[in-house]
Amino acid sequence: MFQISSLLSLKGKVFLVTGGNTGIGYLTCLHLAGNGARVYLGARSEEKATEAISKIKGTYPTANLHFLPIDHNSLKTVVAAAKTFVSKESQLHGLILNAGVAGLPYEVTGDGFEIHMQINYIAHWLLAHHLMPVLLSTARNEGPGSVRIVCVASNANNLFGTKKILYEVDEVKNAGNFNRYGLSKLANILHAKNLNDKYGPESRNSKDGKGEIWSASLHPGFIDTQINRKALHWSQKWVTNLLVLLGIMKPLGDGAVRAIIFAAASPDFTGEISGVFLSERAEVDEPNPIARDVKERQRLEGWTEEKMRSGGWI
Template sequence: MPSSKFSPDSIPSLQGRVYLVTGGNAGIGKQTVIGLATRGAKVYMGARSKGKALAAIHEIQEKHSSADIHFLELDLSSFQSVIAAANRLRAEEPALHGLINNAGIMGVPYSLTTDGYESQFQTNYLSHWLLTHHLLPLLQSTAQSSPEGTVRLVNVTSDGHAAFPPPGGIRFDDTGLEKESAMMRYGQSKLANILHTVQLNKRYGPASVGAGNGAIWFAAVHPGHIDTDLNKQATGAAPGAILRAATPIMRCLGVLDKQEKGAWSSLFAIASNDFKGANSGAYVVPYAKIGTPSELARDESLAEKLWQWTETELGAKGLLGQQ
């Protein structure tokens, strides 16, 4: 895939900064954790399994002894777990310089979470929206006391946002899409990640807040076609089955890149000096380049409608004011 001149080695020192990476124990998330920690940052690894997270932290620290990484219990299939994780982080840290909403599932069979939402829509979108909501006060206060551009947020999306969503983008009267394909449910959730980014930038980005007044910089990142466990997860109907079958072939042909490359665009958007305030709200494509998302992803009225729907949906459950 095309690449800019960006390299993780070009990221400046992140000494004294604090980051949270969801899904940080494996795949692209793990490589993102490594990229931040090896530049001196303190990194929280958001993960559902304590055992897997601690094993990943141990593995990283064996190679990078100075890496400052901490496990944060976070199960995105549970809203209460999301709120508890945000509250713990806010209690432990006076500042948060970056949030990378990285975790995700793809192409899995239809199922509902304990909260009653389709698993991909909650894991990939709703829970990250809720996590962001509860961490925004900490991000904002950090931005107000930090140099411009220090505090940033990345939502990891996919080019699946363009390939697979339902007609109209978001089916508000049936977000579960039970009768549709697993990949359509995935595409809807990944489109929602970009629309979320658009609204965050509109409400809290440089153009809204004003440069130097506590603005947060935002990006939606398509990491690339990377050889990760997501390809094994795709156990729903075709094209999930096709993807699983094609993965070994794509790997041999070099179509799937290594996991290290998958973290490049996230690291670029969250910490590089080459990502500017003017880029806030952008769609970042492989590798570390500003791209153009689908027409639906650029629909500001759809982004506003999704924000209002989500705020109403989660607010009605009493989840927005919980501390």
């Protein structure tokens, strides 16, 4: 089993981690920066990001970390974040799409999308789209395996009755809070597979010498990340606290980012497994059967691109 302690030096590498100020994102930034990488910490709050950076530097005084403002609830800030990044950097080796919410009541964002789907999936799709030129440029210059995109999903993609991506407003509204979360996590998995189809080892892009990018989605574990505790109903909080007490839900620790670090930076992650879904042990696992449905993947990709174009975000 992959151990984070076995990670080689990442000096000279550049990473961007969304939701990097807390939880899984924070630990990801900690380990990447601690191994010498230059890390951009994407977050909505500059105050919280600065606090996280200071805390990491308390452990690694020479850590090279930078705050990148981004609010997934507002797609124009996602576009702006990508523009800010490419104005500062000419290379990007790892994009960790981690930021997320869970269990929120039904809400449509100002951009017109269900809140889980926008924050967990659409904003990440848009960020990856706008960063693709620098990702591909880095991949062409440094070769296969030098550039990775990691989509942090969840086993929730297989729970809560998640049988397909829902596109109709009424279907989404009636799905239930955690089913809507599961739908967004399924979308993360399909996103990683679509990225592999477009840019992975067997892609036309790679064969034409335009750049090869490896991707993966993963389940970080059944972890108490404190995600949206304030948004939970008292009964949900009670169940969560009980699961923690019984040891079923584990406290946040290095195990929660094992698969992320493996996919993003380990030489043991190879092109042969690009596009896969990983367990929290950083081992290839089986996600929702829908992930194997190429037509479903293509439908989601087409729907997302059409919505982004019609909204003027791409």
